Amino acid sequence: MSENIIEIDDDTFESEVLKSNLPVLVDFWAPWCGPCRAIAPTIEALEKSYAGKIKFVKVNVDENPLTPSKYAIQAIPTLIFFKNGQIADQITGMVAKAKLEEAIEGIL
Amino acid sequence: MRQTDYDLVIIGGGPAGLTAGIYAARARMNVVLYEKAAPGGQVIVSDWIENYPGFPDGISGYELGEKMLNQAKNLGLNIEIEDVTSIQVDGEIKTVNLAKKSVTTKTVIIASGASPKKLNIGESQFMGKGVSFCATCDGPFFRDKTVVAVGGGDTAVQESIFLTKFVKKLYLIHRRGELRATKILQERAHKNDKIEIIWDSVVSGMDGLFAVENVKVKNVKTGEEKDIKAQGCFIWIGITPNTAFVGDILNMDDGGFIYTNGNMETSVPGIFAAGDVRTTPLKQIVTAVGDAAIAVMSAEHYIENLQD
Numbered sequence: 001m002s003e004n005i006i007e008i009d010d011d012t013f014e015s016e017v018l019k020s021n022l023p024v025l026v027d028f029w030a031p032w033c034g035p036c037r038a039i040a041p042t043i044e045a046l047e048k049s050y051a052g053k054i055k056f057v058k059v060n061v062d063e064n065p066l067t068p069s070k071y072a073i074q075a076i077p078t079l080i081f082f083k084n085g086q087i088a089d090q091i092t093g094m095v096a097k098a099k100l101e102e103a104i105e106g107i108l
Numbered sequence: 109m110r111q112t113d114y115d116l117v118i119i120g121g122g123p124a125g126l127t128a129g130i131y132a133a134r135a136r137m138n139v140v141l142y143e144k145a146a147p148g149g150q151v152i153v154s155d156w157i158e159n160y161p162g163f164p165d166g167i168s169g170y171e172l173g174e175k176m177l178n179q180a181k182n183l184g185l186n187i188e189i190e191d192v193t194s195i196q197v198d199g200e201i202k203t204v205n206l207a208k209k210s211v212t213t214k215t216v217i218i219a220s221g222a223s224p225k226k227l228n229i230g231e232s233q234f235m236g237k238g239v240s241f242c243a244t245c246d247g248p249f250f251r252d253k254t255v256v257a258v259g260g261g262d263t264a265v266q267e268s269i270f271l272t273k274f275v276k277k278l279y280l281i282h283r284r285g286e287l288r289a290t291k292i293l294q295e296r297a298h299k300n301d302k303i304e305i306i307w308d309s310v311v312s313g314m315d316g317l318f319a320v321e322n323v324k325v326k327n328v329k330t331g332e333e334k335d336i337k338a339q340g341c342f343i344w345i346g347i348t349p350n351t352a353f354v355g356d357i358l359n360m361d362d363g364g365f366i367y368t369n370g371n372m373e374t375s376v377p378g379i380f381a382a383g384d385v386r387t388t389p390l391k392q393i394v395t396a397v398g399d400a401a402i403a404v405m406s407a408e409h410y411i412e413n414l415q416d
Contacts, residue, residue: 098191
């Protein structure tokens with residue numbers, strides 16, 4: 001696991017995501033979700049490419065039920081892009097790296 | 109012939125692509141594998157695999173995919189996360205175009221697999237809001253809820269059984285009067301108290317304010333339509349091949365599956381196809397990996413003949 005992708009929880013979501021100065025990509029995942037684990041290296045690679053421009057964080061939906069329920073998440077992996085505390089984009093399911101890059105470029 | 113960047117380019121990182129990579133790496137071919145999202149393929153969404161030999165108690169799809177990936181990596185296979193956008197054929201030289209670069213190669217093995225088919229009854233607005241193609245990803249979000257599952261093949265029945273670990277009730281909607289799934293799965297489904305099969309029926313629509321609340325089910329024999337109050341709709345009605353990047357350079361069937369012969373040769377010499385992407389009578393991991401081994405052998409033969 002890349003140390004640059006911080007694992008956040010229900011308590012730190014507001015300070016780490018909603019109040020972040022940088023745009024934030026939140027990766028909602030769980031250990032039992034194969035596709036979530038499979039895309040993790042791709043997300044880590046993106047984190048390296050976009051370091052300093054966008055913040056990458058992860059939320060384990062098993063350990064943190066409040067945040068996924070607040071955003072009505074019923075499927076993982078779900079990636080939500082936040083900008084100034086607002087949802088700027090959302091991607092559900094496993095998608096091509098090129099799609100993710102497009103989405104990131106779109107919110108920068 | 110002119111030098112190329114690679115001997116072999118493998119497109120797709122599922123069981124077929126990874127197996128092709130294992131064989132090509134061991135043959136010391138100059139090879140690269142391009143996978144657009146994450147290696148593993150459709151197998152990683154499967155909860156449990158019981159028909160792949162060597163695992164007497166079965167194995168989770170993710171774990172099997174990961175083992176194949178690690179085996180390929182241990183043999184030194186070069187895997188890049190890149191989206192192939194098109195292939196150009198210039199006689200013996202093939203150019204594989206990626207989002208930001210192009211590479212040349214003598215041979216290509218297309219193992220880009222397939223994706224779940226959609227119902228196309230307006231379910232796309234409910235993607236991630238009740239509509240799902242992945243029980244292992246999304247099942248736990250439907251704890252103690254009622255869901256509908258659509259299909260009658262192995263995937264539909266296997267994954268429906270898995271969902272009953274979480275859901276209160278599962279209606280399995282099948283358009284025919286009997287399941288197509290293998291007998292052992294049928295037996296388990298019939299024994300499962302939470303599963304109720306609705307025969308001769310299709311899902312004709314769904315509605316809900318923010319997420320799925322109601323699924324419309326229509327009997328294809330009587331035309332009668334009824335509502336099922338359900339919070340989820342899992343769709344397993346077959347697969348559609350990932351061949352958009354192939355364009356019209358290869359012969360394909362009406363569904364977009366690539367025609368091959370028994371040596372996995374397509375209509376273009378030097379381009380091979382393996383696994384679910386080709387017109388195979390059986391879409392299983394065990395057949396995909398067999399295809400891949402043959403495809404690499406054919407690619408090696410093709411290259412040897414070029415150098416003669």
